[in-house]
Each structure stands twice: as C-alpha cells, then as structure tokens.
Amino acid sequence: MVNKLQHASNCADCNCKVSIFKNLSPLELALINSSRFQVSYKAGEIIFKQGTPSPYFVCVTSGLAKIYIEGYGKNLILALIKPVDYIFGPGIYVDNRHYYSASAVEDCQACLVDVAIFKKLIRENPDFAEEFIKRVSLQSIFNFDQVISLTQKQMHGRIADVIFYLSDKIYCQNPFELTISRQDLADLSGMSKESAIRILKEFKEEGILTLSGNTLEVLNPKQLRQISETG
Amino acid sequence: MVNKLQHASNCADCNCKVSIFKNLSPLELALINSSRFQVSYKAGEIIFKQGTPSPYFVCVTSGLAKIYIEGYGKNLILALIKPVDYIFGPGIYVDNRHYYSASAVEDCQACLVDVAIFKKLIRENPDFAEEFIKRVSLQSIFNFDQVISLTQKQMHGRIADVIFYLSDKIYCQNPFELTISRQDLADLSGMSKESAIRILKEFKEEGILTLSGNTLEVLNPKQLRQISETG
DNA sequence: CAAAAAAATTGTTTTATATCAATTTATTAT
C-alpha cells in the first residue's frame, strides 16, 4: 500500500522513467507529472473502446492489460501490456481515435497523461521523438511476426508462439501462473477456444508442458521451438 | 524520355515534394536532392531483401513495386507501392535491417536517399517528424485492417477486400489493368493461388465482375462490399 | 454454504481451404 502511494507520488520516482521517458529532462518529466492522474481498473473492465476519442497516453503501472481489435464476431489480441509499459495507438497522429480496445486482464493501475503534452514533447525533444519512433517500430516488427504466425502457421505452431510470448515476454519465468483465460489464449492465436484447449491437451500428453490449475510449465522448450518453426 | 530526365533532375521539381516532403524547406529539399541517386528496376527484380542492411530511403517514382514478408514457405504482400510513395521499414530505427523484401512488379524507377540524412531531418524539423509519424501510423492502421481481414474473414471476403484495395487505392479506376499475377493476388489475400482463381471465377459467374485478359471491371460494387462485410 | 453463472473441457459433425495432379493458355527465347 505504501508502495502504491510512493509509486503514484511522482513520475520522477516512478520506474516509468527508465522506459520511454528516459530521454526527458527533469523539467519535462515534471510537466508530464503535473498533468498526470491515476486510475484503477478491476479485472475485466474496459480501459477504452475502439472508435472512441483518444485524449490520453495510458501508462500501465501495475497489473496486466490487453489491447485487442474487435473484428468480425471475434477479437484479436494484439498484445498484453504489463508494467511499466504504455498504450499509445496509431490514431493519435491521424484522427485522435482508438483503433483498438483495451481492457484490464488482471486488476490494473494506470497513469493517464494528456496527449497534447506528449505531442509537445515529441516536437521539442528529438531524443524523445526518436525513442518514440523506435518503440513504434518495434511494435510494427512484433506485429509482422504475429501476422506471419497467424496466417502461415497451423494451430500447433501458433499456440507454441503464444506460449513463448507468455513465458519470455509477459510473465518472464518458466513455471508461470496463467492469468489470462482460454478465450484470451484463443484470441491471441486466432483460433476457437476449443481448438486452443485441445492443443494444450496434446502438448501435455506429449510431455512438452504441464498445466495444472493455471500453472503452466514448459518442460521441453526445444520441441516447442521445433513446433513453432515447422508451422 | 524527356519526362524522365526532368523527373530525375531535382527533388524540388519532382512531385515527391507534394507528399511526405511537403514540410521541408527548399534548403532541406536540396540536401535530400544532393545525396539522391536514381535506379531502374525491371519487372520481377528485387529492390532489397528481408534481413539485409537498410541504408536507403526508397522513393518509387514510376512503375509498381510490392513489399512482402517471406514467411514459412510462402509470401505475404504487405502493400503495393506506386508513385509517388516511399518504402521505409521499421528496421531503420531499430537495427538498420529490412524486415520485409521489396521487388518491382512493373518496371520501376526509384530514388534512393541516405537514411542518415532522413534521420537528421526528422530530428531537426518537427513538422517533418510529425508527418513521418503520421504516415507510419496510417501504415499501422492499414495493417490492422489487413490482419483482421486475413484472420477473421473467409476467402470470398478477403478477395473482395483485395479487389477494393486494387481498384480504390492502387489503380484508382474501375475497369483496370491487373498488372500483378494471380500468385500476387493470393499472397495479398493469404490463400493458395488456386483458391484465388476459383473465387474470381465465382465472382465472374455471379456477375459481380468481368475479367477478360487482365482487365478487371467491378460491375456490382455493392454486392462486393456486402461480401467483404459478411466475411 | 448453496445456488447460479461462467469458464473449461470433451466428443461429434461439418466445412472451408490446401494440396496434388493434369491441362490449357500465355509468354519468352531461339
């Protein structure tokens, strides 16, 4: 609790600053801090909806969120967002609308900052602008990998990719507690939840992983890598 | 021929300047112009390969090119590039590598500009930087639409989307001359070329379009839109 | 704690789509 309050007290003391804000001066950081306010979301709550105006830069400071496109009858999860990362969609520089929705997967806290201040800093600080472009680029590269996985691999390969994403990029440990639902797993890998469940079961039966309750452990990462690569 | 030489003579006189370069001063444009050189590509030739270093900003000044990801055994075409548009991948601000390949679909001419000069202008001219971010954002939004089409629509809907892309965004006329191959059509819509051909045939039989030789005319855009939307 | 609701699991059936193989048409080179 004390931690949370400290956390909220000032951008300069927040671990946010090690991230995209690393190129900001104390003065610039103070500007962000002055316009910032903090919001809590319960698991399942919507943070913003696709199509709505986008007045804030959202920085997730605790919990886990997902960003997802609401498509034709089902959702595609573009990414999971964990602390300290931000949500900043492509609409900001186009028509100020969200092109995807965001919601809390676990209980979340987030700091919201006025987009105008963010844009002002992009114009005034070239290092910050470059860092921002770099991050947008990394996101694009990630999306390229994702679209190739989704369109050119069969279900086993896609589930393998999602498991690596979760263990390497999101939970960052090997036996990890799966805090997303099977439906989310399906929405990450572009298949029905029934198919996702069946493939997890197969992987269990083949000894590639264990999954008891929601604790998933990858036992044979080599074989899983192989499955990822052979589609 | 005279036209081509004029075209090549100076960035300031080139129609490139109405595009992303609109925010550059004459001096900045002259800087680009001084480092620029022009290259011709025959149809089918590779402009650059995925994975190779990316020292140039490529501006297509005539013809038609494609950018495509070489995936697991097949290609995914991300976009067709027509004059005057540029090719500038996400690797520039990451590791200076190409994350997709580019090749000429029709005979092409392109101007190459040193990436370092481009990056310098991004740092020095905030209007140019904003315009660049806006274009990167538009590309992202386009990719979102594409990935939803590819992962959530059936083949008929995907082919409908590609036909609209070609007639509205690329050839920009209604009876249009299809200069891309059936394989390209398949690589745009994420299916086998046999399937792409079969669906075109169905659309012909249903009177939605005519396709004689390579001249394609959309006869019933409303019905085609319907097919696009119902997946 | 019991009841209700939601999520996960399993089996069966249907269908969309790829693959394979053969043929025709168009393009290129001699």
Next chain:
DNA sequence: ATAATAAATTGATATAAAACAATTTTTTTG
C-alpha cells in the same frame, strides 16, 4: 514462327479447423 518455359485454370481428394452440443469444473454471488 516455333519451341520451350512459365503462368493460369480446372477437377479431385485430403485435412485442418470451426461449429455445435453436451458435460464438467470453477468461480461468483446471495
């Protein structure tokens, strides 16, 4: 022009994956 090569087309078959339906497990709520 003609042969050789590549691209497009068509049909038949195989299969990956969704949809549907039913059941079990887990979570939430009164």
